[in-house]
Amino acid sequence: MLVLFETAAGFAVFKLLDEKKIQNVENMAEAFLTAESAANVVQLSEFHKFHDSAEALAASVSINEGNMCKSLKVLIKKVIKKELHKQLLVLDAKLGNSIKNKFPELNIVSSSHVSELIRCIRGQMNSLIPGISEKESSAMMLGLGHNLARYKLKFSPDKVDIMVVQAVKLLDDLDKELNNYVMRAKEWYGWHFPELAKILTDNTSYINTILKMGFRENASTTDLSEFMSEELSDRVKEAAEVSMGSEISDMDICYMRYLCTEIMELTAYRSHLHEYLTHRMVSLAPNVSILLGELIGARLISHSGSLLNLAKNPASTIQLIGAEKALFRALKTKKQTPKYGLIYHAELITKAPTKCKGKMARMLAAKVALATRVDAMGEETNYDLGINHRVALLSKINLWNSGKSHKISGQSKHFTPQSYISDNRAGQGHYSARQDSTITGIKKDEDQDLENNTPSKKIKKDEKPLITEMVESPEKKKKKKKKN
Known part of the structure; x- marks a missing residue:
């Protein structure tokens, strides 16, 4: 009875010396407590060592898929010629089926006893396979594990879409937190200086003013020209003199400044995070970034889970990503379905005329579907596809905005300006009055009379015209009988 054993260093085939040992699973571990006792149970018959890490990776991938590699076939052929045993113990049942199909004379066994x-x-x-030390064996296992994981995940440091997913989610959370903090600061400081919020609509200028000015009484002596114009600075100083706000203590303004400092730190971190997300999107999906922008492209990837999942979606799905609730509500109520999702905020759609936004959304979604497949499964990073599609869409927008007529789809197949000019030169482009009406009988005769310069016959008054207008006589209204 033979045992197939797979290692990171190569394939080994052991001969089972005592078959009674595997019948009792509970006592099997006692037979392998020491190297001497293990040598009394199994003995190495053949060993094939891998030449390099590439061969080890190929063999591991084949075994995981339940297939036989070339080195394993050669090893089993040697064992069959050398040994008279016809029974082979295998750990993986799928691999056992592949061996059985290749070598029908072998009896393949795979069970819990074999696993133990x-x-x-x-x-x-290390003691049963000579020539391989423990240190060398651990290094081979570590290298094979890294190579196998890299093969399965197809890891690339430039294409880690999970980083984009987490970054865009954090960016959205930061926007919500900053909005809450700024509204809280305005409401809090508004008790002391309520007129400031009406003068300064920019949140950054408002927070910087609180940090630098503090109490409204310090407005006249504070230089605010660093983050606002002189006109706004004069208005702030004038409003501070006649403010209707209440008085606050030093502790109150101290904690207000703590909040404003936190807001400025979060704002700075948000700008750094946005820059990081831009660089990641350019390396991960350059064509999508050119068509949609980094932020909208990142939101589409985050909504789909990964760039590969986004690439599997058709253009119609990409067009409506983010509008699922409106879509299902419209389908349930049998109303018009939405035309846009997250791509509504793309620059190309905002530039399009109002009547053509739906058409531009369909066109842009079709181009994005192509771009995502190139970015997800393309071997080389190439920007040409995104640039060409963007130029084509921008030219279409300029055509719509200019109001000029354009060719109908499919017209160029039958009509070209060159053919029209050549027909006119050949005398075939003249006007024909026969094409003006669908009434064949009279028009044909009239056209022939016009061409032959002969007067047409007059219709007599008594003759009825061929086409008569049917005028329905109005029905007489029934008079209601008056009740006596």
């Missing part, structure tokens, strides 16, 4: 036996052999692997 291979686990025990793995514990004494």
Whole structure:
């Protein structure tokens, strides 16, 4: 009875010396407590060592898929010629089926007893396989594990979409927190200087004014020209002199400044995070970034889960990503479905005329569907596709905004300006009055009379015209009988 054993260094085939040991699973571990006792149970028959890490990776991938690699086939052929045993113990049942299909004379066995036996052999692997030290074996296992994980995940440091997903979610959370903090600061400081919020509509200028000025009484001596114009600075100083706000203590303004300092730190971190997200999107999905912008492209990837999942969606789905609630509500109530999702805020759609926004959304979604597939599965980073599509869409927008007529789709197949000019030169482009009406009988005769310069016959008054207008006589209204 033979046992197939797979290691990071190569394939090994052991001969089972005592078959009674595997019948009792509970006592099997006692037979492998030491190297001497393990040598009495199994003996190495053949060992094939991998030449390099590439061969080890290819063999591991084949085994994980349940297939036989070339080195394993060669090893089993050697064992069959050398040994007279016709029974082979295998850990993986799928691999056993592949071996059975290739070598029908072998009897393949895969069970819980085999799993326990291979686990025990793995514990004494360094002593049972000569020529491989423990340090070398651990290094081979570590290298093979990294290579196998890299192969499965197809890891690339420039294409980590999970970083984009987390960054855009954090950016949205920061926007909400900053909005809450700024509204709280305005409401809090508004008790002391309520007129300031009406003068300064910019949140950054408002927070910087609180940090630098403090009490409204300090407005006349504070230089506010760093973050606002002189006109706004004069208005702030004038409003501070006649303010209707209440008085506050030093402790109150101290904690207000703590809040404003926190707001400025979060604002600075948000700007750095936005810059980081821009760089990540350019490296991850350059064509999508050119068409939609970094922020909208990142939101589409975050909504889909990954760039690969986004690439699997058709253009119609990409167009409505973010508008699922409105879509299902419209389908339920049998009303018009939405035309846009997250891509509504894209620059190309905002530039389009109001009547053409839906058409531009469809066109942009189709181009984005192509761009995501190139970014997700393209081997090289190339910006040409996104640039060409963006130029084409911008030219379409300029055509709509100019109001000029454009060719109908499919017209150029049958009509070209060159053919029209050549027809006119050949005398085939003249006007024909026959094309003006669908009434064939009279028009044909009239056209022939016009061409032959002969007067047409007059219709007599008594003759009825061919086409008569049917005028319905109005029905007489029934008079209601008056009740006596």
